[in-house]
Each structure stands twice: as C-alpha cells, then as structure tokens.
Amino acid sequence: MSVIVEIIDTLENKVVKLILKIKNLEKNNQGLKIELTKSAQIIQDQSNEIEALKSQYETLKIASSLLGSDENKRDTKLKINSLIREIDHCIAQLSD
Secondary structure, three states: OHHHHHHHHHHHHHHHHHHHHHHHHHHHHHHHHHHHHHHHHHHHHHHHHHHHHHHHHHHHHHHHHHOOOOOOHHHHHHHHHHHHHHHHHHHHHHHO
16 A cells, blocks of 8 residues: 555655646746747837838938939939829819
8 A cells, every 4th residue: 555655645746846847837938928029029119210210211312312412313303203293193183
C-alpha cells in the first residue's frame, strides 16, 4: 500500500509543478502580448510619421522647383497641369 501512496505523492508533486509552470507560462504569455501590442503601436506611429515625412518631402520638392531649382521641374509642371485639370473639371461641373 505504501508504494501506491508514494506513487500518488510523486504524481501530486508533478501535477503541482506542472500547474506552477502553466501559471508562469501564462504570465509570460500575457507579458509578451502586452509587448507585442506596444510594438505594433510603435510601428503604426512610425508608419504614420514616414507618410507625413514623405508628404513633406514632396511639398518641399515642389516648392524647390517653383523657386527656380532645375531639379524636379518636370514633376512640378506635371503637378500644376494636374491641378489645373482638376480646377477646370470643377468649373465645368459648376457650370452645368
């Protein structure tokens, strides 16, 4: 009978250890989820900042072309022509 009691005690100890490991893993998992959420937010913020900087860069490129820079003149002309077409389209819609 003592052999069975010993086996049960050993099994009980192992189950307790497994439960502790599970709790530690769940705690670790929760921490990783929080870290992942923070990282995703940082990535989103950086993506937004990149888009804003790209927009600023394009604006600066156009402004530089308008100020007489020979670089990007073609792009500026295309952008101005596009804006003129949009304005003409709006005027045509208002005339109707």
